[in-house]
Amino acid sequence: MLEQYRICQTTGLRVFQSTENLIKANAVVAVIFLAIGGLFGLSIALTRWKAVHLLPADWFYLALTAHGLDVLVVWIVFFEIAVLYFASSVILGCRIATPRWAWAAFALMLIGALVTNVAVLMGNSSVMFTSYVPLKADPSFYVGIILFAVGTLIACFVFFGTLVIAKQEKTYEGSVPLVTFGATVAAIIAVFTLASGAIILIPTLLWSMGYISHIDTLMYRTVWWGFGHSSQQINVAAHISIWYLISAVVLGAKPLSEKVSRFAFLLYVLFLQLASAHHLLVDPGISSTWKVFNTSYAIYLAVLGSMIHGLTVPGQIEAAQRKKGYNNGMFEWLRKAPWGNPAFSGMFISLILFGFLGGISGVVMGVEQINLIIHNTIYVPGHFHATVVAGTTLAFMAVTYLLVPLIFRRALILPGWAKAQPYLFGLGVAGISVFMMGAGTLGVPRRHWDISQADAILPYDFPGAANLMMGLNGMSAILAALGGFMFIVVVVGSILFGKKIDASTEVPIAPPEDARVVGEYGNEDHPAIPGTIALVGVFFVSFILYYFVNWKYLAEVWPLR
């Protein structure tokens, strides 16, 4: 039986009907949970702002649990599944493997997400998304997460199956395009992630039901972070693939070197997941050898991978722009980039914030000694809002501005809002990241309801600067929430009410002729990228300075006298 497909007018890609429906369903659910989870985020940030202190304690921990789950797990993973189907079926131009299983995966994930959300909202599962034992949640909390994980695993295998079909039916020649390769890396990391999750959460479920009497806390934390951390590396692989995708579709940019970019992704496959150990850097009972091997020696190879992408993504944008004639000076290519196209601006802001805020802070705090300064302070959420919100979430938002015309075939409503959205959201998220990091450096703990410590036996006052930063964090949260709200309005509004696009309509934000490079293998010839090299230089100087500042700071915390 031959399945129906259409040829996309702008990219020349084949879009099969069943793939299109699956992408739509997964993306829509993702966006709904982003809206819900984002509101919880705002309520937490307002609670941590001393002057506002919005929620009472029990609601704070409930909201914190719901926030972590709905944005970090539900939003991101549903969206990633949409990306996997896009990167396999659409980019390779082949039908999706076993659409029935893909729908079963979707149903399991949705049911799982709902079950866990209900458990949290009932109020007896405020265990944070990490659910560290011996904190005990309602059994349905774990059941929901397990169903969600099983669904995700099925979806990953639908992706691998689709790769096999494309190869058998010869819908492409030679190697898969780079974006598909990056998505494959994300799916590979997902398999390890989900296996770790199953190994630890199934016994934890049995424990919460009373069938198992004891789960060792350190064992739990070790295996759980194989799940919790690795899932962040799925995000990294996915959003870097999206950077490549957007620069190909919006600018017709080809990779500077397929070999180098793929090698960087290979470093992720081999090493990135080991970084899970950075969550255990202060846990007693595990040797420094294990900690340092997993968080330093091996992980720096994966960091090398990220730095390669940090060079090649802006590099391929520069090369494509210079080919279009933007050749004056170092930075004309950047000034004349399509800053009014939210897909591009969102992608580029994601790249910059992820590298400068998330990347630098991540590597520095992953050093065993330096970690002591900030462990379990609000510096940690500061860091990961730079990675997973400014990096991943903003990249996913950016690509949604392409998916709406290409997959939903609707024109964007409120183009002015769409244009401004990445800037507002980017600014807000940069604010929450920087201010939480700043407050954390001054010792403000994470996951704490009351910064005034009113019910503590020994009173403690944080320095005024810390309170100031938590206030600025609250204001930035309002800005980020506003940016998130605009995104939801534009996307949901466009899907429901946007002008239908068919062959005759003109897409307002149209990808160029050469967008089809996204589905091809091949390097840019003779690229010259002086501007990118200069930016990379600035990055390295910032990196080195920040690294040494932290050692100096550590030396002051524990002076040698």
Next chain:
Amino acid sequence: MSEENHQEAADSNESERIPFMQQLLDNPFLLLFLGVTIPTIFYIIWGVMEIVTIPIAK
């Protein structure tokens, strides 16, 4: 061997030899195998071994 012989040898080979790295990168299931075993050994198994060998307090 002269240049020409080389050329002949390459031509007579049905398909040109694919470099090792390319074969690795083109094989998602081999990558999947590596991506699961490496962290399982270095992170999970090694970590769990250290935890189970912690002596139990009396």
